[in-house]
Amino acid sequence: MSHLSQSTSQPSFPALLPTMLRRVHHIALNVRDMQASRHFYGSILGLRELQGDEVPETLKTLFEAGEAANFVTPDGTVIDLFWKPNLTPPDPNPTREFTRAGHLAFDIAPDLFDHAVEVLNHHQVTIDHGPVTRPTGRGIYFYDPDGFLVEIRCDPA
Structure with a gap:
C-alpha cells in the first residue's frame, strides 16, 4: 500500500503550517479488558473519567453499554477507550513493539x-x-x- 507519492514532476504545493494544527484533540485506544483499563487510566494514572453530559454524544450508546470510556488529561486531551474483548497482541512477548x-x-x-x-x-x-x-x-x-x-x-x- 502506497501512502505518499514522492513525485517530483508536480509543482510544489504548500503543506499545513505548524500553527494550523492547534492541539491533539483525542487519542483512541482499543482495550481488551475495559475494567482493568478504566482502573489503570482512572485510579493509577489519576485521569478524570468523563461522566453524564460530558461524554460526547456520538459515544453515549457505547458508553452506556460499557464498551467505551473517556478520560481527560490535565491539558484537555481526551483518551477514548474502546472495548475489543477479542483483542490479542500481535506477539505474545510484551517487550516487542506493537500498538493498541x-x-x-x-x-x-x-x-x-x-x-x-x-x-x-x-x-x-x-x-x-x-x-x-x-x-x-x-x-x-x-x-x-x-x-x-x-x-x-x-x-x-
Whole structure:
C-alpha cells in the first residue's frame, strides 16, 4: 500500500503550517479488558473519567453499554477507550513493539478544515474515510506512512 507519492514532476504545493494544527484533540485506544483499563487510566494514572453530559454524544450508546470510556488529561486531551474483548497482541512477548492505539486526532479551526483535506489529497495521502460531518464537527481519517490511522477534525463551524 502506497501512502505518499514522492513525485517530483508536480509543482510544489504548500503543506499545513505548524500553527494550523492547534492541539491533539483525542487519542483512541482499543482495550481488551475495559475494567482493568478504566482502573489503570482512572485510579493509577489519576485521569478524570468523563461522566453524564460530558461524554460526547456520538459515544453515549457505547458508553452506556460499557464498551467505551473517556478520560481527560490535565491539558484537555481526551483518551477514548474502546472495548475489543477479542483483542490479542500481535506477539505474545510484551517487550516487542506493537500498538493498541486506534487513531491519533488533531484539532483544526473549522475554516481551515477544507484546506487540510486539499493538502492530504494533493500529497496523495491514503484516506481511510471522510470527510464526515457529525453533530460534534467534521473529520477525515487517513494513514501515516506506517499505516497508523490519523484524524484531522474540527468543531462545528
